[in-house]
Amino acid sequence: MKRFFIFIFSLVAYSCWSQMPLQETFNLMPWPKTISAQEQQFTLTPDLSIAIDGPKSNRVTTAATKFLRRLSGRTGLFLKEGFPSTINNRKDASIILTYTTVSTLNIKTDEAYKLTVTNNNIHLNASTDVGIVRGLETLLQLISNTATTYYIPGVSITDEPRFVWRGLMIDVSRHFHPVHVIKRNLEAMAAVKMNVFHWHLVDDQGFRIQSKTFPELTDLASDGLFYTQEQIQDVVAYANTLGIRVIPEIDVPGHASAILTAFPNLGSKPGYEYSIERNSGVFDPTLDPTNEDTYVFLEQLFTEITPLFPDDYFHIGGDENEGKHWDENKDIQKFKAAHNLKTNHDLQTYFNIKIEKILHKLDKKLVGWDEILTPTMPTTAVIHSWRGENEGLPKGGTLIEAAQKGYNTILSNGFYIDRMESIEKHYLTEPIGNVTLSEEETARILGGEATMWSELTTSLTIDSRIWPRTIAIAERLWSPKTINDVNNMLKRIQPISFRLEELGVTHIKNRDVILRSMSNNQDISSLITLQKVCEPLKIYARNKDGIEYQTYSPFTLFADACVADAPDAVAFNRLVANYTAAPTTKTKTEIKKYLTTWNTQYEAFSALDKNPTLNTLEPLSKNLSVVSKTLLDVLDQKTISKTAKQQFTESLNILKQDHVDVEVAMVNALENLAKFPK
Ligand code: ACM
Numbered sequence: 001m002k003r004f005f006i007f008i009f010s011l012v013a014y015s016c017w018s019q020m021p022l023q024e025t026f027n028l029m030p031w032p033k034t035i036s037a038q039e040q041q042f043t044l045t046p047d048l049s050i051a052i053d054g055p056k057s058n059r060v061t062t063a064a065t066k067f068l069r070r071l072s073g074r075t076g077l078f079l080k081e082g083f084p085s086t087i088n089n090r091k092d093a094s095i096i097l098t099y100t101t102v103s104t105l106n107i108k109t110d111e112a113y114k115l116t117v118t119n120n121n122i123h124l125n126a127s128t129d130v131g132i133v134r135g136l137e138t139l140l141q142l143i144s145n146t147a148t149t150y151y152i153p154g155v156s157i158t159d160e161p162r163f164v165w166r167g168l169m170i171d172v173s174r175h176f177h178p179v180h181v182i183k184r185n186l187e188a189m190a191a192v193k194m195n196v197f198h199w200h201l202v203d204d205q206g207f208r209i210q211s212k213t214f215p216e217l218t219d220l221a222s223d224g225l226f227y228t229q230e231q232i233q234d235v236v237a238y239a240n241t242l243g244i245r246v247i248p249e250i251d252v253p254g255h256a257s258a259i260l261t262a263f264p265n266l267g268s269k270p271g272y273e274y275s276i277e278r279n280s281g282v283f284d285p286t287l288d289p290t291n292e293d294t295y296v297f298l299e300q301l302f303t304e305i306t307p308l309f310p311d312d313y314f315h316i317g318g319d320e321n322e323g324k325h326w327d328e329n330k331d332i333q334k335f336k337a338a339h340n341l342k343t344n345h346d347l348q349t350y351f352n353i354k355i356e357k358i359l360h361k362l363d364k365k366l367v368g369w370d371e372i373l374t375p376t377m378p379t380t381a382v383i384h385s386w387r388g389e390n391e392g393l394p395k396g397g398t399l400i401e402a403a404q405k406g407y408n409t410i411l412s413n414g415f416y417i418d419r420m421e422s423i424e425k426h427y428l429t430e431p432i433g434n435v436t437l438s439e440e441e442t443a444r445i446l447g448g449e450a451t452m453w454s455e456l457t458t459s460l461t462i463d464s465r466i467w468p469r470t471i472a473i474a475e476r477l478w479s480p481k482t483i484n485d486v487n488n489m490l491k492r493i494q495p496i497s498f499r500l501e502e503l504g505v506t507h508i509k510n511r512d513v514i515l516r517s518m519s520n521n522q523d524i525s526s527l528i529t530l531q532k533v534c535e536p537l538k539i540y541a542r543n544k545d546g547i548e549y550q551t552y553s554p555f556t557l558f559a560d561a562c563v564a565d566a567p568d569a570v571a572f573n574r575l576v577a578n579y580t581a582a583p584t585t586k587t588k589t590e591i592k593k594y595l596t597t598w599n600t601q602y603e604a605f606s607a608l609d610k611n612p613t614l615n616t617l618e619p620l621s622k623n624l625s626v627v628s629k630t631l632l633d634v635l636d637q638k639t640i641s642k643t644a645k646q647q648f649t650e651s652l653n654i655l656k657q658d659h660v661d662v663e664v665a666m667v668n669a670l671e672n673l674a675k676f677p678k
Contacts, residue, residue, distance in 0.1 A: 023485070025153075027492040028141050029471055030193055030478035032159035040119045040154025042094070044143070046077055050084040051093030057102045057129035060084075062241050064097060067136045070502055074143055075150040095122040095139075103128035105245045106312055107446060111195070112160035115139060117152050130243040134193050135159070141496065163431070163447030165410050166477040167196030167247075168470060170462070173203035173258070174280065174551060175454040176225035177462060180504075182235055187503035188467060190242035192474035192496065197239050198315060198449055201227075202250045204257035204277035204285065205551055209248070213304045214262065214297070221258035221276055232308045240310075247367065248309050251317025252298065253287035253351055260285045266294050268325035268332060280455035281546030284324045289351035290335040299358045306362045313382065314359050319369035321348060349374040356381060367410075370398035379406040386412045386451070400435050403444040411448035415473050417465060418453040420538045420564045423493075424486050426450075427472040432481075447477050456536075456543055458555045460514070463507040464563050468497035507563075514561040518613050526604035529597055530620055531561050532568035534662040542661045558617060559661035568594060569665030576669035580676045591673070592635055598628035620659045623651035631673055648674065 022035055048071070050064050064084035072079050085093060103109045113126040113135035124135040138159065142152045168189055170177060186197060201208045207221040210228045218226040227235070236246045252259070260267040260274035267274060268288045277283055287294050306314060323344030326332045332347075341347045348371070356366045356378060366372075367382040370393075383402035389395050402409035414429030431445055450470045457465050471493055475483065501508060511531060515524040536542055536559045543549045572594050579587040602625030608614060630648040633640055640648075652671060655664045 023483075023488050023492070026142065026155075027495045028138060029489075029492050029496045030475035031480075031483045031492070032138065032157045033480060034158045036156050038118070038154035038156065040117070041144075041151040042117050042119060042122055042154070044071070044075055044077060044150040044152065046080050047094070048077070048079055049081045049090055049093040050095040050097065051087045051090040052084050052097050053087035054097065054099040054129065054132075055102050057099075057132075059102075059129045059241050059243060060097060060099070060132050063133045063136050067140060070140055071143065073502060074140075074499075075145075077150065093121075095124065097124050097132050097136075099126045099129050099132050101128050103130050105130070105195075105240060105243065105310075107164045109164075109195075109243075110160075111193070111243070112158075113138075115155065115157040115159070117142070117155050119154070122152065133190065133243045137191055137193060140191075140499075161193065161195075161478045162480060163445070163477045165196050165447030165449070166194045166474060167198050167410070167447070167449035168194055168466065169198035169200055169249075169412070169449050169451045170466075171200040171203065171452060171454040172208050172227075173200060173206045173454075175458050175462075175555075176206065176208060176222075177454070177459050179227065179231050179235060181459045181462060183238055184504040184506075185463065185466060186235075186239050186242055186244055188463075188500045188505045189244060189470075189474075191500060191503060192471050193478050194470075194474050195243055196245050196247060196447075196449065198247045198249060199235075200249045200251070200315075200453075202258060202317075203255045204283050206276060207258040207262065209305060211301060211304055213300050216262040217259065217301075219262070221261040223276065229305075229308055236309060245311045245313075246309055247311055247313050247315050248305070249315035249317055249367075250301070250305075251319070252355070253289055253294075253348065254285075254319065254321030255283070255317060256287050257283055257285040259287065263297065266291060266297055268329050270329075272325070278550040278552065279546050280543055280549070282320045282322060284322070286321055286323070286325050287351075288329075288332065289326075289347055289354075290332050295354055295358065298355065302358055302362055302364075306359075306364055312363075312365050313367050314362075314364040315367040315384070316352070316355055316359075316372075317369060318348070318352060318372040319386070321371070323347070345371075345374050346376075348372075349376050352377060352381070370402070373398050373402055373405075373407070381407060382446070383407045383409040384412060384449070385409060386416075388413050396431075396433060396435065399431060399445060400437070403437060403441045406444070408444050408446050410446050412451045415448055415450045416453070417450050417469050417473075418455070418457065419540065420465070420536045420542075423469045423472050423490075423565050426469050427476060427486060427489055428484065429473075429476060430481060430484070431476075448473070455546070455551075456549060456555065460506075460510055461555060461560045463505045464510060467500055467505055467507040468493055469564060471496055511561045511563075514556055514558075517556055518558065518561075519608060520611060522608050523604065526601040526608070526621065527558075527561075527617070529568075529601040530605075530617060530624070531558070531566075533566050533572070533598070533624070533664060533666055534558070534562045534620070534659075535564055535566045535569070535665045536560075536562050537658060537661050537663060538564075541658075557613070557660065562662050566665040569669075572666045573669045576666075576673050580672055588635060592632060595628040595632045595635070598624050599632060601625065616660045619654055620662075620664070623654045624664070626651040627655060627670055631670065634674060 110127045111130050111134050113131040115135050116123045126132050207217040208226045211217050239246050257277040264274050268286045352372050359366050370385045373383050385397040385399040397413040399409050399411045411431045450473045452466050515527040575591050602621050605621040655667050
């Protein structure tokens, strides 16, 4: 027995030991299920060719063609063959893609693949064409180089996802995002093997999908910003080619200001002046669940639009209905009493069940936010868990509860990227945690979705709010649970993130677009220095009570150029933590380098021709300089005068306050350094 344990221990130790160096070597995201490396490499030359060995698949042809363009773009190689061939024409191709079926997209789609790279060729095998699409992304991530060649390292990878539902929700109601913005994000999703695009099409701030049956919806409640049905079909087809399912969301019965602007007679408060909402928050306009016309309308609407979305699932929202207008309506109260519906939750369930029947007739399965989880809700519904335990819900929100009660379920609590929190938090959001579930219950946890609510996000900034943090979420949902080393992830994500630019994603470059605009095209280097240490206020603190910004406010401000995990602040925080734990000359030198940059930026900032927008950054720029200068003197062991000390404290206090909707993300480290007189 003892020997057996030693054997098992050695096996575990070996596998940890053998996996870790590979994670240090290769920058793959999401990290594959198994990977081993060989002392081989496939050298990339102009002779590279791809042969397709499988039934005709638009997905594979498109993915292989794009693969060749991306490879050639990265390497500068002038490939002799710019397009894939069929295996019959090119048995000797260097990359052979083998699969047996063209898959329809659903939660059972097989996305597994096996990739083998040797000195002589590359084999990518999968059961379905979707597996090939996934494997080609891994292959692109493996491209490496020396000073003289580009190559793919010799590896053997067997990979498949942990969860079948790996989604990104984009809210296009609060701010509309045109088709090209959606498409570039679909490309980025596919690059990190995500497979569900949840399209939040309707909310208080706008109805964004054309209805030919009810043209009033977009005529009166979209400000002209909506997708035509042809555009919807185009996006769905585009996503399908990338192996991405599209789930539409029409949020009912709450979040209904837009619908009720067009059809006030369906509202719960007769005489109320419904209008498109311009602020953020939770509002009262709610469909009247006691009015049969509501169901006639929704059935006609859903009958018209569900054919545009071939997926099995349809999201009805169902969140944040506080039922205020229900409480104020005597007829609704009477209806509740007559139907023995004790609470507004019961009334909403009555509504949900009727909607579920409509969707069932249309061959769709209902998905709703976790408010729909009530005792009488049929278990055919999918529960989308978004609220946390601090809202009186069990640990893990409703995800575990839903799975235990027999519902399929997906997680977004912990994946709210619009809260502008750190990547680490999202990465370490483990859906199942240490809860013991039966095999059946575990299988009901389908996966999760990053949610990009866009109250504070326009098409200029949406990419930088989604990426790179969503790459970490993609890995959480694809890779084995044991892949959770934050530092290693932060290393691997660097090349994966910047390569998304190849797909047209603007998460990096739009920083400079905003700063150039703010400065009227002057030298933005001092502004970049500030941007690298400032983070937008988190957890909706930026838009207090939802009324500081309207949908038409400027989202071209300094805070919009800033991102979560401000890079220089993150690096500095680490340096100071290391330095205060165990001071070394090397760390001190690195710290001084940052402080010098922060000290001198003020001179460059001061030299800029000012305008009212730039002026808002003056306190930030000036006080950062003051604090940094004093800290340099402290580190150089100079005597600090009483006045300088006072000025330091004053400046630090100013930096601790919110400025222009950002926080200085290393202000605590600056303070700690001052207290550490080495
Ligand atoms: C939600 O965030 N209201 C689902």
